Amino acid sequence: MVSLGTGKTVSRLQQLLKGWGNSKFLTLNSERDIIDRFQLTPIGEMLKNNLRDEFVRGDGETAVYEGGCGLSLNENLQFVKDAFSVQLPFGIVTEKILSNETIPINESIKLKLPTGSNLSRSYFVSPSSSREYMYKTQRQRKIWWMRYACDPGRFFISDPQQDNHSRGQSTTIQARLGGEEVTLEQIELIPGSEFRDELGDFHVEIGRSGKPIIPDVIRIRQCVELATLQILLDAYEVGGSSSVRIHRKLAPFKCGIVCLVEGNASQMNELYDLAKHLCSVLRRSNVTVLDCTNVSETVLAKQLHNLDAMGVPFSLILRLDSLSNGLFQLRSRDTTISETIHITDLPQYLLQIITN
Known part of the structure; x- marks a missing residue:
């Protein structure tokens, strides 16, 4: 049994991690509160890429565009606006490459990555409907995780955190794994007035009058390596290493x-x-x-x-x-x-x- 400084016991989660220490999908080392030497095998990379594609694909109800690599959010916005004549709501997916980053899994455990990537999907919505869209996005993301899991009941939405100085709020999608609560992705509602540094002079004309407005932003952020690890831990906890029950849409080989x-x-x-x-x-x-x-x-x-x-x-x-x-x-x-x-x-x- 491993007891950490927070007083939480993570023995079962550590057992799961050690079980994946030398699998067909990845290698890693798990010691106390740090997971390091994380490396995906070729088949693990295929799983990660399938998971990434599902994230990029979106929910199917709102148009989502994949942003250009190396471009700022404002540059991507201007390109999408000029090329597609977008209307609210719409989304843009961007990817940030990580190098020697430490990603918190929860209050007790951190994932140390030599290389990795963060996916971000930003929805641009009318300020009058952004709260409602935020609640809808939370439900959709929870259902998205449940869809690909062996144990759909392990996922939940954390209590929202309100920004005292604006209309902004944030929450997370979490999973119960090995007796621990693991954070999988963060969802934020950011008022357009608080997002000017990234939005620049971007605006959208609405209605017959063509009145320009600055949209609110609902942003989902996910570390792809952490998401891949969660999929594997979920499969391992339910089926064990002898039968890795990865969802057929995510499975590297069908x-x-x-x-x-x-x-x-x-x-x-x-x-x-x-x-x-x-x-x-x-x-x-x-x-x-x-x-x-x-x-x-x-x-x-x-x-x-x-x-x-x-x-x-x-x-x-x-x-x-x-x-x-x-x-x-x-x-x-x-x-x-x-x-x-x-x-x-x-x-x-x-x-x-x-x-x-």
């Missing part, structure tokens, strides 16, 4: 293809050609596929275990019979149940169960 060795060399070569064809079909449909080595029936369980540990949600198992009848087994990581489907159902069927 599908693994396994060929069972059970015939002569010429037959197996035909089966390998079929596997390569299926890989090509799925990849052309933007389904990331892990082309596994051929295995025998006796080591099939070991290969599937390896795919589960990599968070691969589905596996295609090809046998010699697949050459004659076009049928193969589609196995689910989460249920370990296999169903028989026909080659003509790919990739539509797999895309449907991945995206829904």
